[in-house]
Amino acid sequence: GESVGLHLPTLSVQEGDNSIINCAYSNSASDYFIWYKQESGKGPQFIIDIRSNMDKRQGQRVTVLLNKTVKHLSLQIAATQPGDSAVYFCAENIYNQGGKLIFGQGTELSVKP
Amino acid sequence: KAGVTQTPRYLIKTRGQQVTLSCSPISGHRSVSWYQQTPGQGLQFLFEYFSETQRNKGNFPGRFSGRQFSNSRSEMNVSTLELGDSALYLCASRRDTMNTIYFGEGSWLTVV
Numbered sequence: 431g432e433s434v435g436l437h438l439p440t441l442s443v444q445e446g447d448n449s450i451i452n453c454a455y456s457n458s459a460s461d462y463f464i465w466y467k468q469e470s471g472k473g474p475q476f477i478i479d480i481r482s483n484m485d486k487r488q489g490q491r492v493t494v495l496l497n498k499t500v501k502h503l504s505l506q507i508a509a510t511q512p513g514d515s516a517v518y519f520c521a522e523n524i525y526n527q528g529g530k531l532i533f534g535q536g537t538e539l540s541v542k543p
Numbered sequence: 544k545a546g547v548t549q550t551p552r553y554l555i556k557t558r559g560q561q562v563t564l565s566c567s568p569i570s571g572h573r574s575v576s577w578y579q580q581t582p583g584q585g586l587q588f589l590f591e592y593f594s595e596t597q598r599n600k601g602n603f604p605g606r607f608s609g610r611q612f613s614n615s616r617s618e619m620n621v622s623t624l625e626l627g628d629s630a631l632y633l634c635a636s637r638r639d640t641m642n643t644i645y646f647g648e649g650s651w652l653t654v655v
Contacts (some may be wrong), residue, residue: 473646473648523644529576529598
């Protein structure tokens, strides 16, 4: 079936620590994955994406890892800051389904100063 | 470069009424998708338009419809509003199939 799920609905970390947010997907045909950050009252903000021909991609303070064998995706945030507090969503996309994204339930990240 | 722009940002409607939401994609983006976000159901895909044609549709009743204009701007319409239609409606755009999908800030619809 079509589903993207997050393992942890909430995550609380200390400022300066690294955060890891996990996501499982079930559709082996998915070939594009995106992480979004959503702050209260705002739309999802693009963080980083990765295609299925890659295992890892790095951005500024963020890294996405893709394990196609176990259909697992993770977002690592280095040196987490209070401004990182938000809900994080993973989303999957299948090439022949155009712009249709299937979203996970979201993980709320809380950063303690 | 302006992002995805949605109007109105907030609106309140009465059951049975209809509503039209507007979306202006990022300049140069030809694909526009719409999503509904609720606390109970999360983010759900409504439909996608590309070059004025509906390319994909989610599992929503026929009361939900949309269209895209030649300048890529898009509108979605919900007729015969129900209380359960209260949600954040999000528009997203991308240049074409292989590019990143960006979201607007959304339109908050409350049905009373």
